[in-house]
Amino acid sequence: MADTTDRWQPSPQLRALLYTDFDGNPADPDDVIADALDDDGYLERTPGLTEILQDENADPAGRLLACCALTSWADPLGYDTVIHAATHPDDVAWRGQSADRFFSQDDTFGLLADAVGSSADTVSERGTADRRVEAARALIALADRFQFDRHISSLLTRELVEACQDEIRSVVEGGITHLASGVHIPFDLGLQLALLTVAMKKFDEERANDAMLRLAAARPGERALRELADATGSSLWTM
Template identity: 55%
Template structure:
């Protein structure tokens, strides 16, 4: 959920971030993942306000602000969700862009990690009263899935409840993404993101999903994308066989 590799080089958290996310609730050294998980049992209440300060502090290191956003979002905090929405409005210029890179493609994966935090925070929204805020954040991320890397982490935003409310964003994003694949060479696997989104919509709109899948196959989205489509949309088998021949 949180970055396993913050930035491309050595990084040390500030004293504030170290105290909030690198110490467990007994004061012992811990990984941010473990601290965030433990916080779900109620500990989030004693650290949320300080993390909000980190998130708002433009003088704080970008990776520290990003970790604060992940933690708050996973805890279904309104400030975390709002930060996600704001980041999605200008993903190329968000301060923490590049604070974390995936290990396989060497591409920024900050938005994928935020997708995990938003999607997995469904277990906290009733307690925090932030269902609406989570929905806004999910829709904002779905709307930029043709512009930034999510890879399979996009799946965290494709839970049935989020697919229903994000239906318009998913369809528009898939349409734009197919157009991009037809004309651009991208450094990340946009095809698999579009395939996963298309497959998720198949449950509710099989006709649209089948049409989108055929259009996606036509622009050669890659083997990973084709595998997802074949597994999720049985009707696509004939289209795929025709393309093969």
């Protein structure tokens, strides 16, 4: 979850909700979120996390964790919060509360992408499949401007790719133009675009192949070229 500094500590309420397992023992939030799906344990933790998420005066890192948990559980408030964050990316209170280890850039949208992706098994039970798709669309639409790194793959499952074709096409086109402009980009946009163009092949192979060629010409970086090579089975991309 959030890669916060050693000085950050969860509030007592958040510690009880996401840092304590269902036997009352200290635990990692990722484990608590996963275990909460067993025997509908998430129902016990949802009200408290809803309170934290909706409290504008609460610790931003805590609100981010609450949003990730609720979204992972296919909660409608979680999805709606992701959609709002993605459509108002510069106004999100928790931006900067988590950073990746490679570029030291904000990776909060990547965490939200993982949460949306991991909620697949719960949407039918909760009747929130449409909201999940909307959340995925909103996040994918950011991928030419904000860091996701490999987290974008969480949104590129077959069912989401099918539902987000327009967003993928648009982001790939905008992203290649941005990359080709030569402007400094503080994250690995090339990798994100490579992953998206590979996903595009599932529904528009001709356009995807053309996008791959243009992406390679824009000097997307070694990681991106390796993705293209792996996806096509050709080492020519890396030569």
